[in-house]
């Protein structure tokens with residue numbers, strides 16, 4: 129190996145420079161969060177060491193107590209925070225404190241640099257925590273020695289502008305000491321009372337001893353192993369803030385213990401916000417796996433199904449062997465059992481919440497409904513229960529009111545065989561579409577779906593409690609019996625002739641043209657004869673970047689509609705113009721179905737039609 133030079137100058141990665149620039153040059157009210165970020169990194173390093181101790185015999189400083197010590201010097205205006213965790217090698221220093229690896233962080237920096245008063249409190253959630261030190265310091269020194277027996281002690285230093293240096297050094301003990309040389313306007317952070325208050329506020333639940341100038345300031349406790357009535361609301365909230373890296377209160381909480389088939393103590397939280405909704409990329413799982421209060425795996429991947437990645441919390445099971453390796457964890461029967469119990473319990477909890485606290489469930493649904501839908505679409509084991517958690521708006525729901533399949537079932541008409549649904553981007557758009565006409569007329573409720581995945585779930589499901597689930601843009605729909613429409617209509621012969629002619633004009637775009645039994649006010653409607661709904665077709669158009677991927681449609685026409693009657697006459701008098709009108713009627717129907725139509729043809733046609741109308 130090449131001899132390392134003692135002194136090296138490195139440049140920060142471009143994203144880090146950008147981030148530091150934001151951190152240094154903007155004024156934030158909550159600068160004190162920097163401390164929580166550093167404490168949380170120290171605690172992570174200690175957790176990792178605790179794990180190493182179980183798996184690696186060859187470990188430096190095996191007898192050192194696992195703790196965090198903060199030293200303040202209000203004369204020199206410094207704050208230092210030391211931990212006896214895993215430390216970092218020279219290479220790790222370069223990777224960890226010179227670059228940003230997490231892809232979500234890049235999106236986050238983008239977000240921060242776009243607004244004036246962006247919420248910098250989000251910093252901790254995007255893996256850029258360490259750099260928060262530069263909110264209060266104009267120089268930061270990191271002294272560190274890795275747990276690995278052959279590692280060399282290193283000193284990292286930077287003023288947060290452009291570059292940093294690394295030197296090697298002797299005489300360090302295992303772990304990391306970070307020293308902040310406080311800015312002139314941040315010298316309150318060398319005051320003992322201030323620091324103690326901040327620790328109490330943000331880091332009360334760090335599971336390692338924290339001392340300030342030699343005096344211990346926190347009480348270490350694993351509240352998930354306690355009884356519910358022994359834990360206060362404040363303790364729960366504080367614990368949540370600690371494990372979820374959050375600054376607010378959780379939306380929901382589930383604390384439970386089971387003894388069979390496994391001994392489990394678990395404390396799970398649903399956060400207030402869902403960052404995935406805002407385009408910050410896919411969330412990492414947020415549940416830590418413990419065995420008798422010892423962290424076995426942080427952010428464990430296999431303890432919950434993927435769609436539950438929004439949950440933060442702790443699962444502690446006595447049956448987990450302490451030295452279980454991450455590989456065996458993945459496919460062990462034990463993990464599968466744990467996953468089954470916890471997932472089942474959480475789904476049941478949500479169902480109970482929906483009954484007990486409907487308003488809260490509504491808030492949950494608005495933020496996290498996407499995960500429930502994902503679960504219902506992908507998790508075959510739990511689909512049956514997840515379906516009960518789905519919510520929809522509907523033709524009978526008030527603005528903002530949510531309807532479950534069960535609600536629908538309860539108020540269904542006696543002779544009604546199907547549960548009807550229809551897709552569309554919003555409630556307003558759906559309610560002006562022709563699909564609803566006959567259902568509104570007969571006072572039959574229709575559920576509204578807004579995402580293709582909902583249509584996918586409902587069609588996969590096929591039926592609910594013995595009632596068929598039917599999309600009302602389907603061609604072969606068994607319509608409820610309705611009374612004959614009144615008024616003037618095309619005769620049977622006229623209708624057949626018009627339908628035949630339309631089929632010829634529209635060619636491959638339609639499989640069939642026929643009289644509609646479901647229209648009252650609209651001239652025509654397009655329907656699907658495959659198993660897809662129009663929103664699924666639309667998604668295909670977008671994914672394939674080709675609007676022609678929509679298969680042929682069934683076109684139904686309304687013989688009572690004046691436009692259809694005139695078209696029937698016009699096709700004899702001026703066939704060219706009638707063809708144009710027919711194509712326009714068809715395109716209008718596609719648009720009503722929410723499909724993408726080539727605007728060029730429409731505009732050209734509309735100009736000719738308008739010119740004639742304005743004559």
Ligand SMILES: Nc1ncnc2c1ncn2[C@@H]1O[C@H](COP(=O)(O)OP(=O)(O)OP(=O)(O)O)[C@@H](O)[C@H]1O
Pocket residue numbers: 165168169170173211213214215216224225252253254255256257258259303304
């Ligand atoms: N005290 C420490 N001991 C050992 N490694 C550390 C320490 N502080 C930081 N690191 C390393 O530096 C990396 C970057 O830290 P940073 O706070 O920027 O992000 P993070 O900790 O990964 O993300 P988050 O703050 O969201 O937990 C950490 O992942 C860790 O590997």
